[in-house]
Amino acid sequence: MKTCSRKKHHKIRRFFFTLSCAYLLLLAVAALAAPLIAPYSPTRQFLDKRLLEPCSEGHLLGSDELGRDVLSRLIYGSRSLLAVGSISVSIALAAGLLLGIMAGLRGKLLGGCLMLLIDGILSFPTVLLVITVISLFGYGLAQMILTIGIVFTPVFARIVRAETKSLMTEGFVESSRALGTRRLKIVTRHIVPNMLPDLIIQATILFASAIIIEASLSFLGLGVQPPSPSWGLMLKDARSYIFQAPHLAFIPGIALAATVFSLNFIGDVVAEKLNPKL
Amino acid sequence: MSQDVLLDIKDLAVEFRAHSSRIQALRGIDLTLLPGQFHALVGESGAGKTVTACTVLRLLPESARIVRGSVVFQDHNLLSMSGDVLRNLRGREISMIFQQPSKYLNPSMKASHQIMESLRYHLGYSDRAAYGEARRLFEKVGLPARREDMARYPHEFSGGMRQRLMIAMAIACTPSLLIADEPTTALDVGTRLQIINLLQDIRRASGMAILYVTHNIGIVKYAADYISIIYAGKIIESAPRELLFSEPMHPYTRLLLASAPGRDKRGARLRGVPGSVPRPDDIPAGCAFHPRCPIAQKECQETPPPFVRLRTPHRCACFYPGRMGDGPEEGPEVFTGAEFARPKTSFPKTSAAQTTKTAQTTKTTETGSAAFPGSQGQPAPVDAEPPRGQGDVPREGAGVRPSILLRVENISKTFAGSGILRRSPVEALNGVSFSIEEGDIFGLVGESGAGKTTLARIILFLEHPSAGEIFFKDTRLSSLPAKKMREMRSRIQIIFQDPHSALDPRLTIRQSMEEGLKNLGVPGDKRRAQVKSLLEQVEIPWSQEDWYPHEFSGGQKQRIVLARALSMKPEFLVLDEPVSSLDVSIQAGIINLLLDLKKEYNLTYLFISHDLDLIGYLSTTIGVLKAGRLVETGPAGQVLSNPRSPCTRELLENPLSFLSLSETKKI
Numbered sequence: 001m002k003t004c005s006r007k008k009h010h011k012i013r014r015f016f017f018t019l020s021c022a023y024l025l026l027l028a029v030a031a032l033a034a035p036l037i038a039p040y041s042p043t044r045q046f047l048d049k050r051l052l053e054p055c056s057e058g059h060l061l062g063s064d065e066l067g068r069d070v071l072s073r074l075i076y077g078s079r080s081l082l083a084v085g086s087i088s089v090s091i092a093l094a095a096g097l098l099l100g101i102m103a104g105l106r107g108k109l110l111g112g113c114l115m116l117l118i119d120g121i122l123s124f125p126t127v128l129l130v131i132t133v134i135s136l137f138g139y140g141l142a143q144m145i146l147t148i149g150i151v152f153t154p155v156f157a158r159i160v161r162a163e164t165k166s167l168m169t170e171g172f173v174e175s176s177r178a179l180g181t182r183r184l185k186i187v188t189r190h191i192v193p194n195m196l197p198d199l200i201i202q203a204t205i206l207f208a209s210a211i212i213i214e215a216s217l218s219f220l221g222l223g224v225q226p227p228s229p230s231w232g233l234m235l236k237d238a239r240s241y242i243f244q245a246p247h248l249a250f251i252p253g254i255a256l257a258a259t260v261f262s263l264n265f266i267g268d269v270v271a272e273k274l275n276p277k278l
Numbered sequence: 279m280s281q282d283v284l285l286d287i288k289d290l291a292v293e294f295r296a297h298s299s300r301i302q303a304l305r306g307i308d309l310t311l312l313p314g315q316f317h318a319l320v321g322e323s324g325a326g327k328t329v330t331a332c333t334v335l336r337l338l339p340e341s342a343r344i345v346r347g348s349v350v351f352q353d354h355n356l357l358s359m360s361g362d363v364l365r366n367l368r369g370r371e372i373s374m375i376f377q378q379p380s381k382y383l384n385p386s387m388k389a390s391h392q393i394m395e396s397l398r399y400h401l402g403y404s405d406r407a408a409y410g411e412a413r414r415l416f417e418k419v420g421l422p423a424r425r426e427d428m429a430r431y432p433h434e435f436s437g438g439m440r441q442r443l444m445i446a447m448a449i450a451c452t453p454s455l456l457i458a459d460e461p462t463t464a465l466d467v468g469t470r471l472q473i474i475n476l477l478q479d480i481r482r483a484s485g486m487a488i489l490y491v492t493h494n495i496g497i498v499k500y501a502a503d504y505i506s507i508i509y510a511g512k513i514i515e516s517a518p519r520e521l522l523f524s525e526p527m528h529p530y531t532r533l534l535l536a537s538a539p540g541r542d543k544r545g546a547r548l549r550g551v552p553g554s555v556p557r558p559d560d561i562p563a564g565c566a567f568h569p570r571c572p573i574a575q576k577e578c579q580e581t582p583p584p585f586v587r588l589r590t591p592h593r594c595a596c597f598y599p600g601r602m603g604d605g606p607e608e609g610p611e612v613f614t615g616a617e618f619a620r621p622k623t624s625f626p627k628t629s630a631a632q633t634t635k636t637a638q639t640t641k642t643t644e645t646g647s648a649a650f651p652g653s654q655g656q657p658a659p660v661d662a663e664p665p666r667g668q669g670d671v672p673r674e675g676a677g678v679r680p681s682i683l684l685r686v687e688n689i690s691k692t693f694a695g696s697g698i699l700r701r702s703p704v705e706a707l708n709g710v711s712f713s714i715e716e717g718d719i720f721g722l723v724g725e726s727g728a729g730k731t732t733l734a735r736i737i738l739f740l741e742h743p744s745a746g747e748i749f750f751k752d753t754r755l756s757s758l759p760a761k762k763m764r765e766m767r768s769r770i771q772i773i774f775q776d777p778h779s780a781l782d783p784r785l786t787i788r789q790s791m792e793e794g795l796k797n798l799g800v801p802g803d804k805r806r807a808q809v810k811s812l813l814e815q816v817e818i819p820w821s822q823e824d825w826y827p828h829e830f831s832g833g834q835k836q837r838i839v840l841a842r843a844l845s846m847k848p849e850f851l852v853l854d855e856p857v858s859s860l861d862v863s864i865q866a867g868i869i870n871l872l873l874d875l876k877k878e879y880n881l882t883y884l885f886i887s888h889d890l891d892l893i894g895y896l897s898t899t900i901g902v903l904k905a906g907r908l909v910e911t912g913p914a915g916q917v918l919s920n921p922r923s924p925c926t927r928e929l930l931e932n933p934l935s936f937l938s939l940s941e942t943k944k945i
C-alpha cells in the first residue's frame with residue numbers, strides 16, 4: 001500500500017464506517033418503532049393513488065401497484081429482515097461454537113463424526129438446502145429463521161473447529177495448560193476471544209446473506225407471505241412494473257444493498273479494532 | 279573508481295513511511311565488496327541487513343524511499359538504472375537467496391523447471407539445453423539429479439535441499455555477486471555447514487562474490503573474508519576477519535563478541551549488551567549506540583561519529599575506538615595514538631586517560647552483572663568437573679548424594695502420520711531414559727527434529743508418551759489423578775522457544791501473569807503484589823503491567839514468560855530453546871538471569887538447545903539426542919572433552935560453533 005495515501009484512505013474508511021453505523025441504526029430504529037414512524041399501515045391500499053412516483057404528496061417514496069405506501073412497507077419490511085438476520089445468525093453462532101469447539105477439542109472419532117455431519121450439510125447449495133428444510137417445516141417467518149440458522153451452523157462450526165485446533169497448539173494455550181488452567185477456562189479465556197474477530201467478520205457476512213436469503217425466499221414465495229411486508233416481496237412485485245415504475249425495484253434494492261454493504265464494512269472494522277496490535 | 283571493486287555502496291539511506299512516523303531503516307551504509315570476496319554483513323534483527331540487501335537489487339517495497347547515497351555495481355549506478363536494464367541484471371549478474379526458500383520457490387512447479395526458467399529467460403537456452411544445464415546444476419549443488427528427482431516439487435524436499443535448490447537457481451547464470459540473506463538461519467548446524475561449504479566451493483570455482491547477511495558470529499568466523507557490522511542502519515565497523523576478531527574496535531563489536539556463549543566460557547558470566555536495540559522510528563541522536571555504550575561520553579550524545587579509517591582496511595564509527603576493555607584483567611591497551619591521527623573530526627586526544635578510566639569503572643550490564651572475567655584468551659578448563667559459576671547451587675556436604683528430581687524411563691513416542699496420503703507413523707522418541715539430580719542443569723542437545731520438544735512436552739504432560747514413565751520425586755506422573763496432576767503442574771514449568779506466541783495477544787501482561795496465581799487460588803491483592811515483585815525481578819517496569827505483549831521486544835517477552843513460570847513457585851523448569859529466537863546481545867542477559875534465578879530459587883533446569891556452545895557453557899550434565907534416541911549422557915566435562923558417541927563428536931567438531939575467539943581457522 002502506498003504510504004502517502006494512507007491517511008486519506010484512513011479518512012475515507014472512517015467516513016464510511018460512520019455512514020454504515022448511522023444507516024444500520026436508522027434501520028434498527030425503524031424496525032423497532034415501525035408503528036410510530038411509518039406514515040401508514042403497510043397493507044393499506046390507496047386504490048386511487050397507484051404507482052405514484054417518489055416525492056409525491058403524502059407518499060415520500062411513492063406507492064405501488066395496489067396504492068400501498070412504499071416508505072411504510074419499507075419500514076415494516078425491515079422488521080422481518082432484521083429479525084431473520086439477527087436471530088438466525090445468533091442461532092448459528094451459538095450452535096456452531098458448541099459443535100466446533102467440541103469437534104476441535106475431542107479426539108479423532110467424535111470430532112470426525114461431527115465434521116462429517118457438518119461437511120454433509122455444507123455440501124448442499126444453501127438455497128437448495130433452505131428449500132429442502134422449508135418443505136419439511138413448512139413456510140413462515142419462524143420457520144425461515146430456524147432454517148437459515150441451521151443452514152449457517154456448519155459455516156461457523158468449521159471455522160470454530162479449525163481455529164480451536166490451531167489455537168490449542170499455540171504457545172500461550174500450552175503455557176496456560178502448564179499453569180494448571182482447566183480446559184473450560186482455557187476455552188473461554190484464550191480460545192474464544194482469539195477467534196472472535198474471524199467470527200465477527202463471518203457473522204456480518206452471514207447476516208448479510210441471511211437478509212438476501214430472506215429476500216430471495218420471499219421473492220420465491222417461500223418466506224414472508226403476502227400481504228405482510230418484506231423487501232423481497234417488494235422486489236418480486238416490482239418485477240411486473242419495472243418499466244412503468246422502476247423506483248419500486250430500485251428503492252428496496254438499494255436499501256438491501258446498502259444494508260449488506262454496511263454490515264460487511266462494519267464487520268471488517270470491528271474485527272480490526274479487536275486486534276490489540278492495530 | 280578503481281576497477282577491482284564489484285559493489286560500492288556509499289552513504290545509503292533508506293526510510294519507510296508508516297502512518298505518520300518515519301522509519302529510518304538505513305542511515306548511511308558504506309560497504310565495498312571486491313570480486314570473489316565473501317563479505318559478511320552482521321547485525322541484530324532490525325538493524326537493516328535485509329533492507330540493505332534488497333536495496334542492491336532494488337527489491338524494496340513501495341513504502342520505502344531512498345533518501346540519499348549511491349549503489350554502484352561494476353560501474354552501473356543501480357539506483358538510477360531503468361527497470362529493463364535492472365531486470366536483465368537481476369538473476370544474471372546479481373542474484374539472491376533467502377532465509378525461507380519455500381517462500382520463493384513456486385510450489386506448483388517442478389524443481390527442474392524452476393531452474394530452467396531463468397536459463398531460458400536470461401541466456402536464451404532451448405528446452406533441451408536448459409534441461410541439461412539444470413541437471414549439471416543439480417549435481418553441482420549436491421542434489422540428486424536423476425530424472426525422477428528433478429521432477430519433484432519443492433515441498434518434497436527437506437529444508438536443506440530446498441536451500442540447495444535455491445542456490446542452484448541463483449547460480450544458474452553464473453552471477454558475479456550472490457546476495458544471501460540469512461540462508462542458513464533456519465537450518466541445523468550440520469546442514470548449515472554443508473550449505474556454507476557449498477557456497478564457498480562455488481565461490482572458489484567461479485570467482486563469484488558473496489554478500490552474506492547473518493547474525494551468526496560462528497558462520498562469520500568460519501567463512502568470511504571481510505566483515506561489516508551494522509547497527510541501527512549504519513555500518514559501525516568493517517575489517518578483514520582476522521583483524522576484526524583479534525582487534526575489535528567498536529564497543530558494540532566487542533560486546534557482541536563477548537556475548538556469545540562458548541564452551542570456553544564455562545563458569546564465567548556472559549557480558550551481554552545492556553539495553554536493547556533502538557526502535558527504528560526512535561533512533562537516538564548522536565552515536566546511535568550511546569544509550570548502551572559503557573564508555574559513552576557527552577560528545578557521543580550530540581554528534582554522530584564518522585565512519586573513518588583506522589588503519590588501511592579497518593574502519594570504525596566511534597569516537598573512542600578500541601577504548602573499551604573486555605574485563606578487569608585487560609590485556610595491553612589496544613590504542614596506539616598514531617593510528618588515529620588521520621580522522622577528519624577532532625579527536626579528543628586529551629581525554630584518553632579519562633575514557634580509559636571510564637571504561638574500567640563501567641562494568642555493570644543490564645542485569646547488573648558483576649565483573650566480567652576476561653575469559654577471552656584463557657578458556658576455562660573443560661575437562662575438570664566444572665567450577666560452576668554464579669548460577670550453581672553449592673552442594674551441601676561432600677558425599678551426600680543429591681536426590682534425583684526427575685527420572686525419565688524408556689519414553690517412546692510415535693505420532694500417527696498426518697495427512698491423507700502419507701500415513702507412515704513418525705517415531706519421535708525411542709526409549710529415552712535419563713535422570714536429573716536436584717540442582718542440576720541438564721543440557722539436552724540435538725538437531726531440530728531430534729525429538730527435543732516432544733520430550734519436553736511429555737515431561738510437562740502436554741503430550742502422552744506411547745510408552746515409558748516419568749517420575750518426579752519418585753511419583754509416577756501417569757498414575758496421578760487429575761486433581762493431583764494440576765497441583766503437580768505448578769511444580770514443573772516450561773519456557774518455550776517462541777516468546778511471541780507464549781503470551782495471549784489479547785491479555786495484558788498483568789492478566790497473563792495472574793492466570794497461574796488464580797489457578798492456585800491466590801487472592802486478588804496478594805496476586806498483584808506477587809506479580810509486581812516478579813516483574814521487578816525480571817526487570818520489567820511495573821508501570822508496563824497493562825501493556826499488551828506486542829508492545830514488548832522478544833527479550834522482554836521472554837522475561838515476562840519466565841516471571842509467569844516463576845509465579846507458580848516451581849522446583850523444576852524445562853527450558854525449550856529459551857534464547858534461540860533472541861538476538862545475541864539479548865541472549866546473554868536472559869542466560870545470566872536464568873542462572874541468577876536458579877541460584878535464588880534453588881531450581882533445577884532441563885535446558886534444551888540445538889546449540890552445543892550454549893549447552894556446553896551452562897550445563898552440569900549433557901545429553902545428546904539424535905533421531906529420537908539419547909546417544910550420550912554424562913557429566914558436561916566428560917562429554918565435552920571425551921565424547922563417546924560419534925554424533926557428539928560431530929557436533930563438537932563443527933567449525934561453525936563458536937569455539938574460542940582467539941582461534942581462527944581458515945577453510
Ligand SMILES: Nc1ncnc2c1ncn2[C@@H]1O[C@H](COP(=O)(O)OP(=O)(O)O)[C@@H](O)[C@H]1O
Nearest residue numbers: 294301303322323324325326327328329339558
Ligand atoms: N516494509 C517495511 N515497512 C516499514 N518498515 C520496514 C519495512 N521493512 C523493514 N522495515 C524496517 O526497517 C528496519 C530494518 O529492517 P531489516 O533490514 O529487515 O532488518 P534485518 O534484516 O537486519 O533484521 C527495521 O526496523 C524494520 O522495522
Ligand code: SF4
Nearest residue numbers: 565568571578596597
Ligand atoms: S564511545 Fe561514543 S561513539 Fe563510540 S560507540 Fe560509544 S557512544 Fe558511540
Ligand SMILES: [Mg+2]
Nearest residue numbers: 324327328460
Ligand atoms: Mg533480515
